[in-house]
Each structure stands twice: as C-alpha cells, then as structure tokens.
Amino acid sequence: MDEERPRAGRGRRAMSGNYLTVIPTDPNWRPSKDAADRAAAVLSGMLPDDDARHGLEAKWHDSVEVVFCGANLEKISCPRCRAEFTPGWWGEAVSERYNEGFSTLMVTVPCCDAETWLNELVYDWPMGFAQFRIEVLYPNRAWLTDEELASLTNALGHPLRQILIHI
Numbered sequence: 001m002d003e004e005r006p007r008a009g010r011g012r013r014a015m016s017g018n019y020l021t022v023i024p025t026d027p028n029w030r031p032s033k034d035a036a037d038r039a040a041a042v043l044s045g046m047l048p049d050d051d052a053r054h055g056l057e058a059k060w061h062d063s064v065e066v067v068f069c070g071a072n073l074e075k076i077s078c079p080r081c082r083a084e085f086t087p088g089w090w091g092e093a094v095s096e097r098y099n100e101g102f103s104t105l106m107v108t109v110p111c112c113d114a115e116t117w118l119n120e121l122v123y124d125w126p127m128g129f130a131q132f133r134i135e136v137l138y139p140n141r142a143w144l145t146d147e148e149l150a151s152l153t154n155a156l157g158h159p160l161r162q163i164l165i166h167i
Contacts, residue, residue, distance in 0.1 A: 019165040020139035022149070023130035024158045027064045027105060027119055030132045031156050036060075039156035040134055046148050048140050055137030064102035064129050066094060071166040072125040079120050083111035093118060105129055126163050135165075 022043070024031075031039070036058040047053050076085045093107045097118065105118040119129050134152075144152070144162050153160050 017167050018139065019135045019137050019167065020141070020144070021067060021133050021135040021163045021165055022144075022152055022160045023067050023128050023133045023163065024156075025119075025128075025161050026158065027102075027129040028131060029158055030060060031158065035155070035157050036132070036134070039152050042151055042155040043134055043136065046141075046144065046151075047136065052136055052138060052140040055139070056134070057136075058134045059132065061131045061133075064105070064131055066098075067128045067130055067133060067163050067165070069123070069125040069127045069163055069165050072164060073127065074124045077122040077124070078109045078111050078114065079116055079122055080109070080114040081112040082122070083109075085110070085121070090121075102129070126161060128161050128163060 022039075040056060040058050044053050044056055047056065076087075076090050077083060078085070089110055097103075097105060097107075106115060107118055108115050109121075143164065149160060149162060
C-alpha cells in the first residue's frame with residue numbers, strides 16, 4: 001500500500017505529549033530481538049536529544065493491537081470509493097475483531113460493500129494494527145522523512161508505517 005501521511009509542512013508537528021510510533025505494515029509480523037534492537041538504534045540516532053532517546057522503547061504484544069492516533073484522528077475513509085465512515089461503524093468493526101482476538105482484520109465496508117482490511121482503511125491521521133511497535137514518548141521532532149523511514153525499514157527488515165499518537 002502506498003500510504004500517504006500528513007507532513008510537517010501541513011502545519012502539524014510533533015509536540016510534547018506525543019508518541020512517534022513505527023509499526024510493521026503487516027499486523028502479524030514480529031521481528032527478532034536483534035532486528036528490533038538494530039531498528040531502535042537507528043531511530044535513536046534520528047532523535048534530537050537525550051530526553052527523546054530516553055522515551056524510546058520496542059514492544060512486542062501477544063496479539064494484534066490497535067495503534068490509535070488518539071486526538072489526531074480527523075476521519076476514516078473507504079480505500080475503494082473514498083466515502084467517509086462514521087466513528088460508530090469503525091468502532092463496532094474494531095470491537096467485533098477485538099472480541100474475536102483479532103483473528104482477522106477483514107471487513108465489508110458499508111458504503112460500497114467492498115471487502116478490505118481494517119489496516120487498509122484510509123486514516124487521516126495514520127493508524128494501524130500491530131503485534132510489534134517501536135515508540136518514542138516525547139520525540140521532540142516532527143514526522144520521520146521518507147529517507148529516515150526507509151533506513152528504519154532496512155534495519156528492521158520489514159516495511160513500516162509511522163503513527164503520531166497524541167495523548
């Protein structure tokens with residue numbers, strides 16, 4: 001999926017109270033400890049100061065979890081017809097998948113009856129689902145550049161999606 005994400009130039013920036021998070025594009029993929037340590041070291045070098053580096057952590061989860069962008073979310077749309085969903089529909093779809101242990105992320109969207117993954121919906125701001133994440137509390141910086149994200153992808157060995165979580 002060629003994902004679009006907000007850029008710092010759109011007037012949005014990372015500020016205190018945020019997590020900068022990277023997750024694999026495949027929600028079920030989990031790296032080895034060595035690969036996660038390599039990627040965390042690369043991300044550490046992209047942070048502006050020791051305060052930001054102090055908040056860096058790699059996390060593994062037993063099952064898929066929602067990586068929600070918090071207050072940054074503006075809308076969720078269909079990847080096929082671009083119709084905007086109501087928060088209620090999305091919340092119900094996620095709750096159903098959660099109750100099933102996230103054994104699947106497949107949904108049929110109400111707008112055009114297309115079948116897609118919850119992970120493939122168009123989130124403004126980016127969100128996702130994952131069993132692994134690397135996050136930085138108080139990153140003291142804006143979004144990773146495409147080049148930085150590519151460096152992290154190379155270090156981890158799997159394509160990544162970045163999410164800015166506002167707490």
